[in-house]
Amino acid sequence: xxxxxxxxxxxxxxxxxxxxxxxxxxxxxxxxxxxxxxxxxxxxxxxxxxxxxxxxxxxxxxxxxxxxxxxxxxxxxxxxxxxxxxxxxxxxxxxxxxxxxxxxxxxxxxxxxxxxxxxxxxxxxxxxxxxxxxxxxxxxxxxxxxxxxxxxxxxxxxxxxxxxxxxxxxxxxxxxxxxxxxxxxxxxxxxxxxxxxxxxxxxxxxxxxxxxxxxxxxxxxxxxxxxxxxxxxxxxxxxxxxxxxxxxxxxxxxxxxxxxxxxxxxxxxxxxxxxxxxxxxxxxxxxxxxxxxxxxxxxxxxxxxxxxxxxxxxxxxxxxxxxxxxxxxxxxxxxxxxxxxxxxxxxxxxxxxxxxxxxxxxxxxxxxxxxxxxxxxxxxxxxxxxxxxxxxxxxxxxxxxxxxxxxxxxxxxxxxxxxxxxx
Amino acid sequence: xxxxxxxxxxxxxxxxxxxxxxxxxxxxxxxxxxxxxxxxxxxxxxxxxxxxxxxxxxxxxxxxxxxxxxxxxxxxxxxxxxxxxxxxxxxxxxxxxxxxxxxxxxxxxxxxxxxxxxxxxxxxxxxxxxxxxxxxxxxxxxxxxxxxxxxxxxxxxxxxxxxxxxxxxxxxxxxxxxxxxxxxxxxxxxxxxxxxxxxxxxxxxxxxxxxxxxxxxxxxxxxxxxxxxxxxxxxxxxxxxxxxxxxxxxxxxxxxxxxxxxxxxxxxxxxxxxxxxxxxxxxxxxxxxxxxxxxxxxxxxxxxxxxxxxxxxxxxxxxxxxxxxxxxxxxxxxxxxxxxxxxxxxxxxxxxxxxxxxxxxxxxxxxxxxxxxxxxxxxxxxxxxxxxxxxxxxxxxxxxxxxxxxxxxxxxxxxxxxxxxxx
Numbered sequence: 001x002x003x004x005x006x007x008x009x010x011x012x013x014x015x016x017x018x019x020x021x022x023x024x025x026x027x028x029x030x031x032x033x034x035x036x037x038x039x040x041x042x043x044x045x046x047x048x049x050x051x052x053x054x055x056x057x058x059x060x061x062x063x064x065x066x067x068x069x070x071x072x073x074x075x076x077x078x079x080x081x082x083x084x085x086x087x088x089x090x091x092x093x094x095x096x097x098x099x100x101x102x103x104x105x106x107x108x109x110x111x112x113x114x115x116x117x118x119x120x121x122x123x124x125x126x127x128x129x130x131x132x133x134x135x136x137x138x139x140x141x142x143x144x145x146x147x148x149x150x151x152x153x154x155x156x157x158x159x160x161x162x163x164x165x166x167x168x169x170x171x172x173x174x175x176x177x178x179x180x181x182x183x184x185x186x187x188x189x190x191x192x193x194x195x196x197x198x199x200x201x202x203x204x205x206x207x208x209x210x211x212x213x214x215x216x217x218x219x220x221x222x223x224x225x226x227x228x229x230x231x232x233x234x235x236x237x238x239x240x241x242x243x244x245x246x247x248x249x250x251x252x253x254x255x256x257x258x259x260x261x262x263x264x265x266x267x268x269x270x271x272x273x274x275x276x277x278x279x280x281x282x283x284x285x286x287x288x289x290x291x292x293x294x295x296x297x298x299x300x301x302x303x304x305x306x307x308x309x310x311x312x313x314x315x316x317x318x319x320x321x322x323x324x325x326x327x328x329x330x331x332x333x334x335x336x337x338x339x340x341x342x343x344x345x346x347x348x349x350x351x352x353x354x355x356x357x358x359x360x361x362x363x364x365x366x367x368x369x370x371x372x373x374x375x376x377x378x379x380x381x382x383x384x385x386x387x388x389x390x391x392x393x394x395x396x397x398x399x400x401x402x403x404x405x406x407x408x409x410x411x412x413x414x415x416x417x418x419x420x421x422x423x
Numbered sequence: 424x425x426x427x428x429x430x431x432x433x434x435x436x437x438x439x440x441x442x443x444x445x446x447x448x449x450x451x452x453x454x455x456x457x458x459x460x461x462x463x464x465x466x467x468x469x470x471x472x473x474x475x476x477x478x479x480x481x482x483x484x485x486x487x488x489x490x491x492x493x494x495x496x497x498x499x500x501x502x503x504x505x506x507x508x509x510x511x512x513x514x515x516x517x518x519x520x521x522x523x524x525x526x527x528x529x530x531x532x533x534x535x536x537x538x539x540x541x542x543x544x545x546x547x548x549x550x551x552x553x554x555x556x557x558x559x560x561x562x563x564x565x566x567x568x569x570x571x572x573x574x575x576x577x578x579x580x581x582x583x584x585x586x587x588x589x590x591x592x593x594x595x596x597x598x599x600x601x602x603x604x605x606x607x608x609x610x611x612x613x614x615x616x617x618x619x620x621x622x623x624x625x626x627x628x629x630x631x632x633x634x635x636x637x638x639x640x641x642x643x644x645x646x647x648x649x650x651x652x653x654x655x656x657x658x659x660x661x662x663x664x665x666x667x668x669x670x671x672x673x674x675x676x677x678x679x680x681x682x683x684x685x686x687x688x689x690x691x692x693x694x695x696x697x698x699x700x701x702x703x704x705x706x707x708x709x710x711x712x713x714x715x716x717x718x719x720x721x722x723x724x725x726x727x728x729x730x731x732x733x734x735x736x737x738x739x740x741x742x743x744x745x746x747x748x749x750x751x752x753x754x755x756x757x758x759x760x761x762x763x764x765x766x767x768x769x770x771x772x773x774x775x776x777x778x779x780x781x782x783x784x785x786x787x788x789x790x791x792x793x794x795x796x797x798x799x800x801x802x803x804x805x806x807x808x809x810x811x812x813x814x815x816x817x818x819x820x821x822x823x824x825x826x827x828x829x830x831x832x833x834x835x836x837x838x839x840x841x842x843x844x845x846x
Contacts (some may be wrong), residue, residue, distance in 0.1 A: 021444065165801050174802055228675035240768065242667075244674070249667040251770025252651035255801035256667075258767045263760070263798065266689070273800055337686070344681045345663065345768055347674025375686065377696055378588050378678035379597055 022058075025050060026412045029058045030067055030087075034113075034409065035223070038071045038086035059085055064417045066091030067111060067408070087112045092408055092415060093148045095199075096400020097141050098161035098206055099125060099133055100393075101178045101236040102302045106140040107397035108148055108155075111405060113216070116151070117144045118394065122303050126179045130189070138193035145199075155199045156415075157404030160186060161206040161396035163237050168254050171203055177272040178237045200407070205250075207233050207257055207354075209399030211241025212248055214352040214389050216402060219246075226349045230342055232259065232335075233354035233395065235306075237272075238280040242346060260284070264338045282334040285356050292316075292327035306393060310359040317363055328363040335364055336371025339386075343372050347382045354389040361388035445481075448473060449835045452481045453490055453510075457536075457832065458646065461494045461509035482508055487840045489514030490534060490831070510535045515831055515838060516571045518622075519823020520564050521584035521629055522548060522556055523816075524601045524659040525725045529563040530820035531571055531578075534828060536639070539574070540567045541817060545726050549602045553612070561616035568622070578622045579838075580827030583609060584629040584819035586660050591677050594626055600695040601660045623830070628673075630656050630680055630777075632822030634664025635671055637775040637812050639825060642669075649772045653765055655682065655758075656777035656818065658729075660695075661703040665769060683707070687761045705757040708779050714750035715739075729816055733782040740786055751786035758787055759794025762809075766795050770805045777812040784811030 028048055033039065036047065041059055045052045062068040063085070071084035089110035098105040105120035119140060125133040137160075145155045164176025171187025191201050211231040219226035223246070231241040240257035242249045250256055260280040261273055268277035281287060289300050292313065299309050316324040339351060351372070353361050365386050372381040389395055408415055451471055456462065459470065464482055468475045485491040486508070494507035512533035521528040528543035542563060548556040560583075568578045587599030594610025614624050634654040642649035646669070654664040663680035665672045673679055683703040684696055694701035704710060712723050715736065722732045739747040762774060774795070776784050788809050795804040812818055831838060 175800075177800075226675075228672070228679075242768075244665075244667050244672040244679075245670055247668055247670075249651070249672070249769075251667070251805065252649075252772030253770055253801070253806040255770040255805040256651075256768065258770070258800045258805075261798075261800040262764055262767060275798070341685055341764060342768060344685060345665075345679065345765060346672075347676055347678040347681070349675030375684075375698070377598075377600075377681045377684040378676070382674065382678040382681075383676040 023411060023413055025054065026058055026062060027410060029055065030062055030412050031409050033068065033085065033087055034111075035220070038084040040082050040084055042082070044085075061417075062412060063088075065412060065415045066418050067412055067415060089114055090152060091154060091418075092156045092405065093153045094156055094401040094404025094406075095141060095144050095148075095158040096161060096209065096397035096402075096404065097137055097144075097158055098396045098400065099137055100161075100163050100206060100396075101126060102306055103393070104133070104137050104140060105393065105397045106137075106144050107394060107401050108144045109398065109401040109405065110153065111408065113402075115398075116153075117147050118397075119143075120305065120393065122305055124302055130181060130184060134186075134189050134193055138190060141190075141194060145197075154415075155197075156408055157200040157202070158190075158194075158197070159209065159400035159404045160190060160201070160203040161209045161400045162186065162203060163206050163235065163239065165255050165258070166203055166205045166208075168202065168204055168250070171201075173203065200404075202403075204400070204403070205239065205241070205254070205257070206396035207231060207239025207241040208248060208250060209241070209397075209403065210239070210354050210389075210391075210395035211243050211257070211352075212399035212402055213391055213395040214241070214354060214399075215243045215248075216398075217389060217391060218350055218352065218387060228346065228348045229350050229352060230257075230346055230348045231352045231354050231389070231395070232339065232342070232357055234283065234285060234357035235355045235393075236285050238284055239355075240342065243348075244346065259338060259342060262338050262341060264334065264341070279334070279338045283331050283338065283357075288313075288327055288331050288356070288360075291330055292324045306356070307359070310356055313360065317360070325363070328360060329367065332364045332367030333371075336368045336375070339368050340371045340375035343376050343382060343384050344378075347378065348384055350385050350387050352387055352389050354391065354395050355393060358388040358390075359392060446834060446836055448477065449481055449485060450833060452478065453485055453835050454832050456491065456508065456510055457534075458643070461507040463505050463507055465505070467508075484840075485835060486511075488835060488838045489841050490835055490838060512537055513575060514577065514841075515579045515828065516576045517579055517824040517827030517829075518564060518567050518571075518581040519584060519632065519820035519825075519827065520560055520567075520581055521819045521823070522560055523584075523586050523629060523819075524549060525729055526816070527556070527560050527563060528816065528820045529560075529567050530817060530824050531567045532821065532824040532828065533576065534831065536825075538821075539576075540570050541820075542566075543728065543816065545728055547725055553604060553607060557609075557612050557616055561613060564613075564617060568620075577838075578620075579831055580623040580625070581613075581617075581620070582632065582823035582827045583613060583624070583626040584632045584823045585609065585626060586629050586658065586662065588678050588681070589626055589628045589631075591625065591627055591673070594624075596626065623827075625826075627823065627826070628662065628664070628677070628680070629819035630654060630662025630664040631671060631673060632664070632820075632826065633662070633777050633812075633814075633818035634666050634680070634775075635822035635825055636814055636818040637664070637777060637822075638666045638671075639821075640812060640814060641773055641775065641810060651769065651771045652773050652775060653680075653769055653771040654775045654777050654812070654818070655762065655765070655780060657706060657708060657780035658778045658816075659708050661707055662778075663765065666771075667769065682761060682765060685761050685764060687757065687764070702757070702761045706754050706761070706780075711736075711750055711754050711779070711783075714753060715747045729779070730782070733779055736783065740783070748786070751783060752790065755787045755790030756794075759791045759798070762791050763794045763798035766799050766805060766807050767801075770801065771807055773808045773810050775810055775812050777814065777818050778816060781811040781813075782815060 069088040238260040240259035271278035492511040512535040661683040663682035691700035
C-alpha cells in the first residue's frame with residue numbers, strides 16, 4: 001500500500017520512460033520480496049516476468065543501497081543461482097508516534113517490519129494541554145531516532161497519529177473533540193521541537209493508520225482474499241479506517257471513517273461533539289466503564305496503562321461478574337447496530353476490531369456478527385468476517401511507521417548507495 | 424477509471440517489459456486524449472513526458488486501429504507538427520442495458536462518449552416476470568447492436584444494470600428485493616437470448632454504474648478536484664454507488680453502497696426486505712408518492728414514462744401545491760439523515776443526487792445540505808458538495824456503456840488494425 005493514494009492526480013496518467021522503468025522495476029523487486037518473502041534471483045524473475053539479467057542488476061543495486069542482502073542462511077555462496085535474497089533491515093527505519101486521549105506511544109519498524117523500539121506511557125493530554133503533550137511526544141520520538149542511529153540505521157520518516165480530523169497535506173489537526181483541540185498546526189509544532197529533523201514529519205488520523213496496520217496484519221498472508229477492510233477502533237472515542245480496493249481511502253478531504261458520531265442512539269446521551277446519540281456515547285470506552293464500574297473503580301484510573309485496565313475487565317468478565325458482562329452485552333448490541341451500517345455501505349471482506357474492542361473481542365464479536373447477519377441486506381452479511389486485531393493499542397503507531405517506510409518501497413533510489421558497502 | 428479495480432490482484436506488482444511498455448504507452452496516449460481533448464503530437468509529448476518520435480509512432484498505431492484520427496478541422500495538413508489528433512468514434516461502441524422496477528433502457532456510446540442510441544420503455548418487470556423481461560431487454564439490445572453495425576461500428580461489450588445485489592464475476596443477480604427475484608443467472612440468460620454474441624456481456628449494480636457515469640459527469644472537467652464521489656439514486660428502491668480514490672469501489676464481494684436498507688427510521692414502516700425502518704421506506708419513490716398523491720392519481724401509473732410522471736410532480740411543486748411540497752420536505756429531511764451517515768463514513772468531494780432525487784433536486788438539495796452541515800462531524804460538512812446529476816434515469820446505462828468501452832482504453836491492442844485503413 002502506498003501513500004500516493006492520498007495525493008491528487010494531475011489527470012495525466014504517468015507514462016513510462018527508461019529511467020522511470022528502472023525505478024519502477026527496483027520498486028517491483030523490493031516490494032515483491034517484502035510481500036512474498038526471501039527468494040532467489042531466478043524465482044524473482046519467474047514471479048515478476050522480468051528477465052534474469054535484469055533481476056540480477058536490480059538486486060545488485062538494491063544491495064548497494066542497503067535495502068536487500070544475501071539471505072543469512074547461505075552466506076559464502078554469494079551469487080550462486082539458488083542463493084536467496086531478503087530485505088536488509090539495518091539501513092532504514094520508519095517511526096510512528098501517537099498522541100491519544102489517555103496515552104502517548106512510539107514504534108519504530110525496520111524495513112523488514114521488525115519492531116525496533118516500542119513504548120507507550122499513560123498521558124492525560126486533554127488536561128496537560130498541547131504544549132506539554134508535544135514536548136513529551138518529541139522526547140519519545142528523539143529517543144527512538146537516537147536508538148535507530150545507534151544501530152547504524154537511518155530514520156526516513158515520522159508519522160504522527162492523532163484521534164481527530166486531520167488535514168494531512170497542511171499538517172493540521174483540524175478537530176479532536178475528545179481532546180477539546182481545534183486547528184492545531186501539529187506538524188510545525190513537532191518539527192520545531194525535533195530541531196530540524198533530516199526525516200519527513202507528517203500527520204494522519206489514528207484510525208486511518210491503524211487500518212493500514214490491520215491491512216498488513218490480515219491481508220499479508222493472502223492479499224487476494226482481503227482487499228477491502230474496515231477497522232473499528234475503540235478508545236475513549238471510536239474511530240474508523242477504510243481500506244478499499246487495497247488502498248487506504250481517506251475521502252475527498254481526509255475525513256473518511258468518522259463513525260464515532262453516527263446517529264445510532266437517537267434517545268441516547270449528549271456527546272462531546274455537542275450532538276445527541278452519537279455511536280461513541282454508547283460504545284466508547286467511557287460508556288463501557290460507566291456501565292461496568294463505579295466512579296472510584298481503579299479500572300478508571302487514567303494514570304494506569306490502558307492494557308492493564310482492560311486486563312482487569314477481562315478478568316472480571318472471565319470470572320462471570322454480572323455487571324461487567326451486562327455492560328459488555330450492551331456495548332456489543334450497540335456495536336452491531338453501527339457495524340451493520342458500515343458493512344452495508346462498504347461491504348468489507350473483514351471488519352477488524354481494534355483498540356479496546358479487540359481486547360474485549362471474546363464478548364463483543366458474537367453480537368456484532370449477529371447484527372451483521374440480521375441487518376446487512378447482502379446475503380450472508382455480504383461475506384464480511386469479524387476479526388480481532390492482535391495489535392492492541394499499537395495499531396496506529398505501527399501503521400504510522402509503515403507509512404513512513406512506504407516512500408522507500410515506492411522509490412528505492414531515494415536511499416543513497418553506500419560507500420564501500422558490501423553484502 | 425478501469426474495470427481492473429474489480430479484479431483481484433495476485434499480490435505481485437506487475438513489472439514492465441518492453442512489450443507491455445508499448446501497450447501501456449498506447450493506453451496512456453489514448454486515455455490522455457479522452458481526458459484532455461484533441462491535441463497535437465508535440466503537445467501530447469509535452470503533457471506525458473514521452474519523446475516526440477515515440478508519440479508519433481503511438482499515434483500512427485492508434486490511427487491504424489481506428490481509435491484516433493486527425494482532427495476534422497485541419498484535414499489536408501496531415502502530419503504537420505501542429506495538426507491535432509482526436510478520438511475516432513466510428514470504430515467501436517459500448518452498450519449499457521438496464522432492467523429496473525418500472526422500465527427497461529439501453530444506451531450505446533461511441534469511443535468519444537457520444538450517445539449513438541438511447542431508448543427507455545415503461546416495463547413492469549416484477550409482474551411480467553424474468554423471462555418476459557429478458558426477452559424484451561434482449562430485443563432492445565439487438566436493435567442497438569444492429570444500429571451500431573449499420574454505421575460501420577463494432578460493439579465491444581454490453582453491460583447489464585440491475586437494481587439489486589450482483590455477483591459480477593459469476594454473472595449472477597443475487598437478490599433484487601423490489602423485483603422479488605433471487606439468484607438469477609442473468610448473464611447466461613441474456614447471452615442465450617443474444618445468440619452467441621461476439622461482444623462481452625457482464626452485469627453490475629445499477630447504482631455502481633450510475634456512479635461511474637456521475638464520475639464522468641462531475642470529474643471530467645477537473646479530475647484533481649473530484650476523486651471521491653457518492654451517488655444516491657432514487658427510484659422505487661434507493662441505491663448508492665461509491666467512487667473513492669478515483670476508482671469505483673464495489674466492496675469485497677460486490678455489495679457496497681447498499682444504502683437503501685440503512686436503519687434510519689426505527690419507528691418507520693415495513694420494508695420489502697422484511698426489515699422495519701429502512702431508508703428507502705421513507706425516501707423511495709413509493710414513499711414520496713404515498714405522501715404526495717391519492718392511490719388513483721395518474722402520476723402513479725407505471726405504464727407512463729417515469730420522467731413524465733416526475734415532470735407532473737415538478738409542475739405541482741412549482742405551482743405551490745401544499746401536499747406535494749410537504750411530501751418533498753419530508754423526503755428531504757429523511758434524505759439528510761441518511762445522507763449525513765454516508766458523508767461521515769466516506770467524506771466524498773461530491774454527493775450526487777440521481778434518479779428521481781436529481782429530478783426533484785430543487786426541493787431536496789437544501790434539507791440535505793442542512794443535514795450534512797449539522798450532522799457531519801468534519802468542519803463544513805467535510806467539504807462535501809451536493810450536486811444534481813443531469814443524467815436523469817440514463818446514468819446506469821451510460822455507466823454501463825462506459826465500462827464496456829474501458830477494455831479498449833486499458834488495452835487498445837485488442838482492437839485489430841484495419842486493412843487498408845486511412846485517416
